[in-house]
Amino acid sequence: MLPLERILEAQRRIADSLPPTPLLLDHVLSEQFGRRIWLKGELFQRTGSFKPRGGLNWLRSAGDAELAGGLGAVSAGNHALGLAWAAGEAGVPVTIVMPENASVFKVEGSRKLGAEVILHGDINQAWELMRKLVAERGLTLVHPYDDERIIAGQGTVGLEILEQAPEATAILCPVGGGGLIAGIGSAAAALKPELALIGVEPSGAASMAAAWSAGAPERLARVATCAKSLGAAIVGEHTYPVCRKTTQTLLQVDDDAIGRAMRHLLYQAKLLAEPGAAVGVAALLEGAVALPFEGDVVVVITGGNMSPEELTDFL
Structure with missing residues (x-):
């Protein structure tokens, strides 16, 4: 795992330019699940994502x-x-x-x-x-995910979640190449090891699942998903072992489920989230997640970069 100090250093290094993003309560999901479901609003970060x-x-x-x-x-x-x-x-x-x-x-x-x-x-x-x-x-x-400096920067999302949601017992995190979940996993393992980290990837780009199955990163011959931001054909040599060690569950959702989650976020949570950002909510709406018996749940909403034309396909 990435040492906690590397993530803390990253937080100090970027804090003057990238302030924390908000944690928003999803009232509809909270009522449905009988517990607080929080949305980590990385779509509000500079350039519209956590990157x-x-x-x-x-x-x-x-x-x-x-x-x-x-x-x-x-x-x-x-x-x-x-x-x-x-x-x-x-x-x-x-x-x-x-x-x-x-x-x-x-x-x-x-x-x-x-x-x-x-x-x-x-x-x-x-x-x-x-x-x-x-x-x-x-x-x-500058690798988009398989670099320890990149992973450390993304891990600052985890530091913020743990501070903003001290009663959280689970985090649902979108998975593409694995940089974000490796960073969050490293932070959570150091500060709250009992927390359940749940990864969610699109079924048409399940590169982390392929790595888990093979025991090492394995390139997908084809990627086909509406969640293009999660369309990595292979996960990283750095991200795979960290994810494997710190992630309790890895799930996949299809494009139809992602579309339903986007509409939920748009109409119920009032968030314009891109497809890759909606996979955690999709897993909840599809009943695919076995959550801890109690405590808050945080879903990372990774970005919101879409043109009107791209959004129209999901409305």
Whole structure:
């Protein structure tokens, strides 16, 4: 697991630019489950997701040699936005390769923040091109999730949850490449080891489940999900063992369930959450979660970056 001090250092490093996000009570879910269900509003963070936490921690702990040639990244969108913003704050150029089916909202947003964005193939092909660009241009790769500095930054979400919800007995966390759940898991294991950490991933991109089954990260041949922000084809060498050790349960939800959860968040909780952010709520609405017998439950709402056209498909 990542040492707690690394996460505390990250919190100190980014605190002046990234304040804590709010914890909101979901009244409808709370009444349904007979306990308080809290929503951790990471969609209110800078650039609309939790991703700037890791990106800014990486930038502010990087050496001059790492920054000299500019940065490179692969992203479905939110890492692109978060890193573009953090790099812009530091005056460092960044090149990002995104899949051709990436959200136009996120592509345009990343470009407005100063990033060079290249659209190329699917997520696996995007990675192939980025490796080529790293070699040709001398870029420093900033991995979207499989980097301890990124994980430490995302772990600050866990520190905030534990402070804001002291009576929480369970956290539901979306899972893509595993950076967020590895960070939250490391913080929770150090400060509240009895807490149940529950990971939720889309069934069309169940890369963490594949790793659990194989005993190591294993690349998916195909990713097909409306939750593009969770569409990692393979989890990380760093994130997999931490997730395996700190996560009690790993669940999958399909696109229909994600759509229902998005409508719940929009109409009942009044939150415009993107598909990948809704998987934890989807698991609750589908009755897929075995919760502890008592205590509060926190669901991480990871982001809210969508164009009107993208949202329309779910209404």
